């Protein structure tokens with residue numbers, strides 16, 4: 264008789280295929296061997312990163328760029344713990360991610376066995392949910408639920424921990440037909456009465472401001488947001504995560520608000536009489552001192568996560584629901600408004616307080632980023648590391664499309680950008696991908712350069728090389744009396760490093776060298792790392808000092 | 819203010835860790851937490867007593883709801899409910915004090931569940947105030963050991979639930 268039973272690992276792969284998974288980012292090891300064995304016969308593509316953190320970030324970048332759920336895979340113990348930063352990163356930025364880990368066999372669990380780590384316990388505070396699978400017959404149901412939880416409602420990472428005996432033992436595969444999660448039921452439509460109240464508040468408002476966060480990008484609400492803003496003539500300021508959710512070149516765009524926001528965005532927050540927060544969570548990097556945030560404004564807060572409402576700030580009109588749907592509900596009952604005085608004021612502010620930088624001296628990071636923007640016509644997918652270069656990328660690359668700015672916002676993870684770029688390029692093979700990097704950050708996951716070479720992923724890395732942990736140095740300059748404690752860097756030769764990895768390396772030290780280098784990189788069809796040796800002590804401005812009021816900006 | 823929450827959760831491994839971890843990580847103050855399974859073995863019920871103002875309680879509620887394993891939460895503080903706690907106290911009892919202690923046990927409608935050479939072990943159930951009062955009465959004799967279950971609570975009568983999620987209202991009676 265033919266054995267119709269499959270091993271747990273085979274069931275896992277089959278279940279992933281059933282979810283439409285096309286690619287897994289991962290790294291093998293003992294307890295994951297059965298899974299890797301099953302993967303050997305599968306149509307699912309596997310990208311071997313060179314570190315599990317890279318796998319998690321690559322899956323995260325893939326998810327942010329494509330909107331599909333990213334999948335990463337690692338072995339037990341050190342493999343699993345290496346995923347932790349990547350999982351936390353995805354959690355903070357609400358990225359749909361399914362992380363699968365091998366685990367020691369159940370008979371060895373809890374015995375400090377070789378390569379045992381309680382990864383479910385370790386990741387409990389940084390996952391949306393997690394599963395420890397005890398029986399291969401459960402796998403297909405668990406996978407289905409994991410993908411559903413990861414991508415629905417407010418997305419987030421879900422962990423599946425799979426002991427080796429479970430992946431080895433055979434069971435019958437059955438396609439799960441329904442999801443049974445009595446405690447999980449995201450609310451999608453906004454409450455009609457609340458929507459009506461918000462519409463009334465908007466109609467009465469003279470100076471409305473839309474504060475748009477990552478939820479706009481996640482829910483695909485960019486078109487609805489544009490409609491709403493134009494209909495009611497409300498300027499739009501985005502958070503770092505909201506960048507791309509509203510076209511940066513639109514007359515109503517105020518760019519980014521908060522600590523390194525534009526002056527006009529922060530002025531608008533201070534002067535608006537109605538703040539409409541959509542898919543944003545009043546993070547301290549946005550609000551500064553809470554008591555003086557939007558002091559004269561009524562607050563409407565639209566978010567899919569009820570727990571975000573009232574968490575940091577009291578709101579007047581909360582609406583729980585999917586941002587895209589709620590905005591649609593709103594525009595349906597709103598009538599157009601001109602608000603000429605408000606519009607003129609915004610236009611005047613934008614003229615009077617544009618983003619600017621000192622053009623004297625050596626090579627300027629802001630110029631480099633503007634040039635990347637110019638040459639890619641604003642259509643590149645840009646990932647970043649974390650630091651000054653990240654803020655300059657947010658400020659000087661004008662993003663017009665959602666899912667094109669891919670940056671670690673909530674956790675602020677140095678080392679995110681390169682592996683994320685790998686994932687982005689895998690998900691969007693046709694697009695030009697740039698990692699705007701710092702000389703410090705790039706070394707945190709530099710090993711992924713060979714992943715890009717390995718899989719012929721023509722990513723471009725622009726290192727803004729200031730010889731410092733620049734953002735740390737900036738804070739030390741401003742708040743610690745220029746005592747540059749441990750922020751100066753001795754760097755490797757990045758060109759040689761790129762070449763050693765099999766990528767192309769270019770060094771640029773003058774303004775004239777910038778444009779040709781970028782052009783060469785885009786054309787090369789290979790992974791390229793450009794070492795832009797820039798002015799060492801440039802600062803990111805404007806800046807609201809931590810805990811300060813938004814109208815008191817430095818620079 | 820102290821609030822009493824009754825929380826229905828899926829009886830999965832790790833659910834207690836999820837709830838406890840949430841409270842500690844977000845800095846919510848738990849006074850007591852009692853947990854056990856319901857008539858449905860797949861569902862457990864927690865009674866959580868938590869301290870906080872309205873805003874904190876709103877967050878407690880919402881953050882608990884975010885846990886996938888949490889099926890339903892009721893803050894019954896302002897409703898009519900029955901609550902009980904059980905305490906076991908091992909108290910020093912010499913020949914001279916035994917009868918006095920036994921009288922107290924009678925008054926509090928407790929029971930002596932074990933007799934040692936120099937001790938009595940007493941069980942009392944009741945609401946928190948009664949348990950506190952009993953403990954205070956016994957303190958002068960010298961308490962050797964004390965264990966309390968934490969409060970369990972249930973609404974009186976029938977009350978429509980806040981959310982329909984397939985679990986019968988009888989769960990709440």
Ligand SMILES: Cc1ncc(C[n+]2csc(CCOP(=O)(O)OP(=O)(O)O)c2C)c(N)n1
Nearest residue numbers: 650651652675677701702703704732733734
């Ligand atoms: C993993 C990690 N460690 C430390 C930090 C703190 N940190 C924030 S920015 C920064 C400096 C980054 O330096 P670099 O990558 O050179 O960027 P720059 O600011 O110079 O542009 C540091 C150390 C962090 N965000 N992430």
Ligand SMILES: [Mg+2]
Nearest residue numbers: 701702731733
């Ligand atoms: Mg640097």
